[in-house]
Amino acid sequence: MSLDKKRMLRTLNGETLARPPFWLMRQAGRYLPEYREVRKSSRNFLEFCYTPDLAVEVTLQPLRRYAMDAAILFCDILVIPDALGQKVEFREGEGPVLEPLRSLADIKKLTCEAMPAHLAPVFETVKRLSQEIPGDTALIGFAGAPWTVAVYMVEGRGGTDCSNIRKWADEAPEDFQALIDLLVETTADYLTLQVKNGAEIIQLFDSWAGILDENQFRRWSIEPTKQIIERLRKSCPGVPVIGFPRNVGKRAEMFVTETGVDGVSLDQDQPLDWIAETLQPKCTVQGNLDNQVLVAGGQELDRAVIKILQTLGNGPFIFNLGHGVVPETPPEHVGRVAELIKGWPETAKSIS
Ligand code: CP3
Numbered sequence: 001m002s003l004d005k006k007r008m009l010r011t012l013n014g015e016t017l018a019r020p021p022f023w024l025m026r027q028a029g030r031y032l033p034e035y036r037e038v039r040k041s042s043r044n045f046l047e048f049c050y051t052p053d054l055a056v057e058v059t060l061q062p063l064r065r066y067a068m069d070a071a072i073l074f075c076d077i078l079v080i081p082d083a084l085g086q087k088v089e090f091r092e093g094e095g096p097v098l099e100p101l102r103s104l105a106d107i108k109k110l111t112c113e114a115m116p117a118h119l120a121p122v123f124e125t126v127k128r129l130s131q132e133i134p135g136d137t138a139l140i141g142f143a144g145a146p147w148t149v150a151v152y153m154v155e156g157r158g159g160t161d162c163s164n165i166r167k168w169a170d171e172a173p174e175d176f177q178a179l180i181d182l183l184v185e186t187t188a189d190y191l192t193l194q195v196k197n198g199a200e201i202i203q204l205f206d207s208w209a210g211i212l213d214e215n216q217f218r219r220w221s222i223e224p225t226k227q228i229i230e231r232l233r234k235s236c237p238g239v240p241v242i243g244f245p246r247n248v249g250k251r252a253e254m255f256v257t258e259t260g261v262d263g264v265s266l267d268q269d270q271p272l273d274w275i276a277e278t279l280q281p282k283c284t285v286q287g288n289l290d291n292q293v294l295v296a297g298g299q300e301l302d303r304a305v306i307k308i309l310q311t312l313g314n315g316p317f318i319f320n321l322g323h324g325v326v327p328e329t330p331p332e333h334v335g336r337v338a339e340l341i342k343g344w345p346e347t348a349k350s351i352s
Contacts, residue, residue: 007069008138008201011316012240012262012284020309020317021069022341023140024334025244025265026324027062028074031331034061045090046082049075050121056128063137065331066338069318070138070201071129073194075122077144077205080186081153083118084110100156100164104175112186116193123197130198141199143191145206145243146183146224153179162211169220184224188231195236202232203242203265207323209255210247217251218258225259242286246323250274256282268322272311284316289337291321297333302351305340310348 007021029035035058042048049055059074078096082088087099101107116123130139143149152158154165169176191202209221229241244265245255256264256279266275266287279285293304308319319341325334340347 006136006138006200008140008318009240011318012201012242014284014316016313016315016317019342019344020313020319021138022319022338023068023070023072024062024321024325024337025072026326027066027068027072027334028058029325030327031325031329031334032061032065033331045076046079046088049079052121052125052128055122055125056132059125059129060132062334063133066334067134067342068137068338070140071133072140072142072203073122073126073129073199075125075142077142077149078152079119079122080115080143080149080183080190083115083190084112084182084186085114086110086153095158096152098152098156101153101179102164104172104178107175107179107182110182112182112189115186115190119190119193123193126194126197126199130200138200139198140201140203140242141191141194142203142205143187145204145209145221145245146180146187146228147212147220148206148208149183149187150176150179150220151208162208166211169216173219180220180224184227184231188228188235191228191232192235195232195239199239201240201242203244204228206243206245209245210249212248214251217245217248218254221245221248222255222258225255225261229260242284242318253278253282263316263318265320266322270322272308276311276315280312280315280317284318285312286318286320287312288320288322291323291326291329294321294333294337295326295329297330297336301333301336302340305337306348306351309341309344313344 011021038058055074059071078088089097091097151165206221240262242263242265243261246267263284263286268288268290275285293301
């Protein structure tokens, strides 16, 4: 099928489609019984990500149920610290735990040379997926943005007050810059290899961008993102990039203007009218259903989906969540969202 038949690529090229494309962040995961079943075969989550047979299978699972317009490679943002030689572990019920970096000497111990070989199974997964996904479905590759990956590398886990990384970035910015530079270089090479193996779109997750003030946001989120995009445009011309600067409020506008992203993914706190008026004239927008409304379901879910489609559907738009699908989500609620979008715009008439 010619590439321009893929809704995702058309939309990211600036086209407005009568029926917008949709996919969901974390569309593969624990809310699906078939995921939990496959997941049992590997105790170690990184090993699971590095086993192409399993990673291909769980990437395809949500497509079989809901026929999203995009598949997102099944992997994790923390394979980069793992490939750089930092100790990374995923603990049951606890999430990721890393041996935290605390000094320039710790950064200097990391090396990017082993990345292509270490992550070869991920590239193999991408290659197989590009051959196996349906012809009208686009394949999204991804990485964490340097700031967000650095948060885990320095804090050692998620969900902290980020006091270590804030202190480091404020008090010794030149040292901290060495870590960001290493991540820019490694991430750009990693994404280039994903594209060379068949990824058609790249998404950069900056889940922790919201804790930065304006100057910090420019230096630690916008600037590294811009550098990765510039490198990618040289190595892989024409590949669209979606940025996800989560919880940054109105600073999403400077993110769009200054990074050169083709699309911006927005969290559920971003007002729909503001997105339509301010961001959509500048780039394709993606979002932003509240993942808790997806858990709740019912009329509230129907109304929220329709409202998003009505407000953002008149310009280049990709339907998604404001953050990932959570494990408590009833799978049939995802089915309802798929039904509402696929029937759009006729479905609007059936909802009061
Ligand atoms: O979207 C997809 O379906 C593709 C796969 C994907 C995963 N993680 C799989 C995963 C993607 C795109 C990610 C991105 C990711 N990983 C982010 C950025 C997006 C966001 O959520 O903010 C971050 C911060 C991580 C780091 C991470 N990975 C955490 C904090 C956790 C633990 C929390 C949790 O949900 O379990 C993970 C583990 C993880 N990554 C799981 C999955 C499916 C669950 C692990 C399991 O099955 O046991």
